[in-house]
Amino acid sequence: MKQLLDFIPLIIFFVLYKMQDIYVATGALIAATAVQIIITYLMFKKVEKMQVITFLMVAIFGGMTIFLHDxxxxxxxxxxxxxxxxxxxxxxxxxxxxxxxxxxxxxxxxxxxxxxxxxxxxxxxxxxxxxxxxxxxxxxxxxxxxxxxxxxxxxxxxxxxxxxxxxxxxxxxxxxxxxxxxx
Structure with a gap:
């Protein structure tokens, strides 16, 4: 179950990229990764360091992608x-x-x-x-x-x-x- 949860933000990113563009997909990736961490914590009472690092990188670089349109x-x-x-x-x-x-x-x-x-x-x-x-x-x-x-x-x-x-x-x-x- 946990491994499936890890792929959901990636799937959302891909689908929205194909339907919209990289900027919409990136925004969704940030949101989906945040939700993934919350769900992981609620289900397992623990969030791995790797997930936190990934979220921080997604939020920082995704945010720069959206705000700078690059x-x-x-x-x-x-x-x-x-x-x-x-x-x-x-x-x-x-x-x-x-x-x-x-x-x-x-x-x-x-x-x-x-x-x-x-x-x-x-x-x-x-x-x-x-x-x-x-x-x-x-x-x-x-x-x-x-x-x-x-x-x-x-x-x-x-x-x-x-x-x-x-x-x-x-x-x-x-x-x-x-x-x-x-x-």
């Missing part, structure tokens, strides 16, 4: 969010408090090396997405960028999440097999 700001928002996530993962890992391990470590037991590899893989993924967004946003037409933002980055994120899950599962299975063979 779609470049909303395009930069995507890149900056990915860069913030990459920096956040890097810093959390370097100070010994891996954010990914913090999110998943309660349910999954893995060696530190595997947590590190997963963290660095996500850092690389976010950096690649940030770079791709810059290229698509500023080299191709707005329609192409909107489709890339909504479908390309979403598909890439879902695909990379799946790959990460398979990688983690492989290492969980090895640990479980080793534990059973030693019994």
């Amino acid at each position: 779609d470049n700001f909303i395009k930069w928002k995507v890149t900056l969010v990915y860069l913030i996530f990459a920096i956040g993962l890097t810093v959390s890992h370097v100070i010994g408090k891996s954010a990914i391990k913090g999110m998943l470590g309660k349910e999954i037991t893995l060696p530190e090396l595997i947590w590190a590899r997963v963290t660095w893989a996500w850092v690389a993924f976010f950096l690649v997405c940030a770079g791709l967004n810059i290229y698509v946003a500023f080299s191709l037409p707005l329609d192409v960028w909107v489709n890339f933002k909504v479908f390309g980055l979403l598909a890439a994120t879902l695909g990379f999440t799946l790959i990460t899950g398979v990688y983690i599962y492989q290492h969980m299975a090895k640990e479980d097999a080793e534990a059973k063979s030693s019994e």
Whole structure:
């Protein structure tokens, strides 16, 4: 349910962009993201830092897009969010408090090396997405960028999440097999 809730603002943005324009879609994105955070809090009594950062970036860059009537700001928002996530993962890992391990470590037991590899893989993924967004946003037409933002980055994120899950599962299975063979 929570994952579906995360996609609603993106869907609203896409539909309104196709029906109206980037400015109406951006305003709706800001409102929908705010509502998403409120609903998330009411349902789960918790809002993740990632959601708050995303909302702040949407509100700031979306607001500048609308008020200055310049779609470049909303395009930069995507890149900056990915860069913030990459920096956040890097810093959390370097100070010994891996954010990914913090999110998943309660349910999954893995060696530190595997947590590190997963963290660095996500850092690389976010950096690649940030770079791709810059290229698509500023080299191709707005329609192409909107489709890339909504479908390309979403598909890439879902695909990379799946790959990460398979990688983690492989290492969980090895640990479980080793534990059973030693019994």
